[in-house]
Amino acid sequence: MTDFTQTRQQFILPEGVCYLDGNSLGPLPKATSARVAQTVSDEWGAHLITAWNSCDWMAKPRALGDRIGRLIGAEPGHTVIGDTLSIKVFQALAAALKLNPDRRVILSDTGNFPSDLYIAEGLLKLLPVGYELRTVAPEDVAAHITEDVAVTLLTEVDYRTGRRHDMAALTKRAHDCGALTVWDLAHSAGAFAVDLAGCSADFAVGCTYKYLNAGPGAPAFIYVSPRHAERAEPALAGWLGHKMPFAFDIDYKAGDGIDRMRVGTPPVIQMAALEAALDIWDTVDMQALRTRALELGDRFIARVEAATDLVLVTPRDPSQRGSQVSFAHPEGYAIMQALIARGVIGDFRAPDILRFGITPLYLDETDIDHAADQLIDIVATDAWDREEFKQRKAVT
Known part of the structure; x- marks a missing residue:
């Protein structure tokens, strides 16, 4: 059983701050600074370019991918990290369409993160006329998985409401209709146990800077099911996805399995930060995490609903x-800005949603109660009704 009082001690939490925004950017693990410094000084500084071999830089995307794979239920050897989430969405979606060439519809939902939809729209502009991105209400996805759908593109947890799709049921429905699936795990990985293998998911992607606490700009990951690993064609054929990168062939030859989904040079310094964060995750029981998160979430909901007119979504x-x-x-x-001014950090999503990440690795009942009490007071006293809280900032 995970001791969450111990995991809390492994993070830097500024004094006077109650942090409920780990669903956007996780806090800094205490070990990260030293790990990054070691990579910079002892590896890059001491070994220069030879560190790609002597410090195993080239192998780390696969090694870190497998450590994430434990959290998302992936088979060993089928997850790799690198690049950004948008790039990984593009890769997965393009590969899925190529594997289902007789169909022309990408099915997503209106609650999906806009960037995923932008990537899909951009990809379709590169393909022949006749391809379509079809979006429906989140609750209507299953009914719209029909015989003309090539692939579903779904974020498992809605970034605004926290609503969770049933991965197992929707994947089965897709397969029964001859469609493939791409799952975005941006709000799943590190939030609860995911079972990609058990659900027979085809592709999955995700980021590491939210619940996984790898820091701003941390690399994304991509998963490809074993049944597709040797057939999936990467639309972005980068040199590190080549079968023999240092043969410097003019013609592209896809690497073996998940290696073909590598694109550019791995972000070595950011991988060090991810490595330090995963050291914490290696000690976490995902079922215990989920149980604790639901307890804290229910506690927050009950306190806020009992004393405000905020509407739970x-x-x-x-x-x-x-x-x-x-x-x-x-x-x-304005309410969220007033809350942040009091040291309780959540975030806002248009048009009217206040979001609070429930992250047991470093939150407990005291944090939840304090956040709820401050929110209740701000709403009850109209403390939000000040011009300074209504001025929109670049990041909300």
Whole structure:
């Protein structure tokens, strides 16, 4: 059983701050600075370019991918890290379409993260006329997985509401109709146990700077099912996805399995930060994490609903939500700014949603109660109704 009082001690949490925004950017693990410094000084500084071999830099994307793979239920050897989430969405989506050449429809939902939809739209502009991105309400996805759908592109947990898709049921529905699946795990990895292999998912992607605490700009990951690993064609054929990168062939030859989904040079310094964060995750029991997150989330919901008119938009059913709690209010942005000014950090998503990440690695009942009490007071006293709290900042 995971001791969350111990995991809390492994993070830098600024004094006077109650941090409920780990669903956007995880806090800094205490070990990260030293690990990054070691990589810079002892590896890059001491070994120069020879560190690619002597310090195993080239092998780390696969090694780190497998450590993430434990958290997302992936088979060993089928997850790799590198590049950005948008690039990984493009790769997965393009490969899935190529594997299902007789179909022309990408099915997604209106609650999906806009960047995923932008990537899909951009990809379709590069393909022959006749391809379509079709979006439906999140709750209507299953009914719209039909015989003309090539691939579903779904984020498992809605970034605004925290609503969770049923991965197993939707993947089965897709396969029964001859479609493939691409799952975005940006709000799943590190929030609860994912079972890609058990659900027979085809492709999955995700980021490491949210719940996984690898820092701003941390690399993304991509998973390809074993049944597709040797057939998936990477649309972005980067040199590190080549079968023999240092043969410097003019013609591209895809690498073996998941290696073909590598594109550019791995971000070595950022990988060091991810490595330090995963040292914490190696000690975490995912079922214990999930149980604890639901307890804290229910506690927060109960306190806020009992004393405010904020409208809960996160599903009450634990099986249908991720690890965040979202409330709606017409003055949601100003309320959140007032809350941040008091040292309680969540975030806002247009048009009216206040989001709170429930992250047991470093949050406990005291944090939850303090955040709820401050939110209740701000709403009850209209403390949000100040011009300074209504001025929109670049990042909300």
